[in-house]
Amino acid sequence: MKHKTLERWSPLIVLAAILLVWQAFVSALSIPDYIFPGPWQIAGEFIQFKGPLLEAGWKTFWVTMLGFGLSIVVGVLLGFLIGSSRLAYTALYPLMVAFNAVPKAAIVPILVVWFGIGLGPGVLTAFLISFFPITVNIATGLATLEPELEDVLRVLGAKRWDVLVKVGLPRSMPYFYGSLKVAITLAFVGTVLAEMTAGDSGIGYLMQTAGSQQRLPLAFAGLVVIGAMAMAMYELFSLVEKRTTGWAHRGSQAA
Numbered sequence: 281m282k283h284k285t286l287e288r289w290s291p292l293i294v295l296a297a298i299l300l301v302w303q304a305f306v307s308a309l310s311i312p313d314y315i316f317p318g319p320w321q322i323a324g325e326f327i328q329f330k331g332p333l334l335e336a337g338w339k340t341f342w343v344t345m346l347g348f349g350l351s352i353v354v355g356v357l358l359g360f361l362i363g364s365s366r367l368a369y370t371a372l373y374p375l376m377v378a379f380n381a382v383p384k385a386a387i388v389p390i391l392v393v394w395f396g397i398g399l400g401p402g403v404l405t406a407f408l409i410s411f412f413p414i415t416v417n418i419a420t421g422l423a424t425l426e427p428e429l430e431d432v433l434r435v436l437g438a439k440r441w442d443v444l445v446k447v448g449l450p451r452s453m454p455y456f457y458g459s460l461k462v463a464i465t466l467a468f469v470g471t472v473l474a475e476m477t478a479g480d481s482g483i484g485y486l487m488q489t490a491g492s493q494q495r496l497p498l499a500f501a502g503l504v505v506i507g508a509m510a511m512a513m514y515e516l517f518s519l520v521e522k523r524t525t526g527w528a529h530r531g532s533q534a535a
Contacts, residue, residue, distance in 0.1 A: 317497040322504065325497035332486065337505040340471050340482040343399060344509075347406025348467040355411040355459070359418025363452075369423060380412045385473060392478040402474040402482065409470035410463035417459035421452025457521035464513045468506055 299319045305311075306318035313321045326333060362368050362376075384405055391401040425447065475484025483502045490498040 313497050314494045315496070317500055321497045322500045325495075326501040326504065329498060329501065333483075333501055333505055336481065336483045336486045336502070337509060340402075340468070340475065340484065340506070341509055343402040343475075343482065344406050344464075344467045344471040347403040347471065348410055348464060350403070350407045351411035351414060351463060351467065352460070354407070355414025355463070356418055356456075358411075359415040360422065360449075362415065363419035363422025369419065373419070376412060376415065384409050384470060385477070388474050388477045391474070397478050397480055401478045402471045405470040405474040406467040407470075409473075410467040413459040413462045413466070414456070417455035418452055421455040422449075425451065453525045454521070457517055457525060460517045461514050461521075464517065465510045468510045472506060 303318045303320055306316060311318075317325075358372075362372050387408065388401055388405055391404050395401055395404070471482070472484035472487070475482040476488045477484075479485040479488075483506055487499045487502040490496070490502065
């Protein structure tokens with residue numbers, strides 16, 4: 281019982297220890313807050329500018345959700361195509377790897393030329409940076425379906441489509457939820473990157489403005505908001521994963 285309680289609270293304990301060491305380090309060396317602020321200064325800045333921070337955070341959140349939702353649709357469809365066909369896997373997978381290697385910061389100026397400053401670049405950057413993990417994991421889940429299992433199902437009269445939809449996709453669900461937890465954090469990175477480069481609102485724009493004015497506590501407060509939103513979405517997907525794919529984690533939980 282004590283072990284489970286400690287395990288449950290261990291992230292908060294580690295976080296509190298990091299914050300204490302951080303604040304002690306900044307205070308002991310008397311580092312100015314415009315160079316490296318401590319948690320106390322960041323908290324004070326968050327309280328003072330709570331309204332603008334929450335407003336900017338909400339803008340970043342729903343822009344991220346738009347891009348992330350688009351990445352789920354495209355990622356699942358493309359992953360299903362690549363994972364269900366050896367020809368598609370051979371032809372498309374190397375191209376996707378090459379595209380994913382392109383720095384997204386280099387794409388944002390192109391998106392600004394095409395769609396202007398504002399909503400478009402943020403949504404598309406969140407999409408471009410987050411759809412790849414979803415596609416890869418869905419394709420992997422389908423492509424690694426055991427040949428013996430597929431042969432047995434074929435003997436029982438199942439068609440290729442039946443095998444993919446009724447066996448392959450359910451088997452890919454743990455991969456899918458794992459990719460969502462990675463992709464949502466990347467989506468926030470993409471949105472903030474676009475807002476810092478070509479935005480007129482949002483957390484990224486606020487952080488860019490604060491940094492140019494050497495108000496690092498406010499910029500760090502923006503980072504806290506981004507981290508909190510990403511952590512909340514990560515935990516949401518973890519909860520949904522445990523509720524819907526408990527069969528995939530039963531062995532690890534028993535261990």
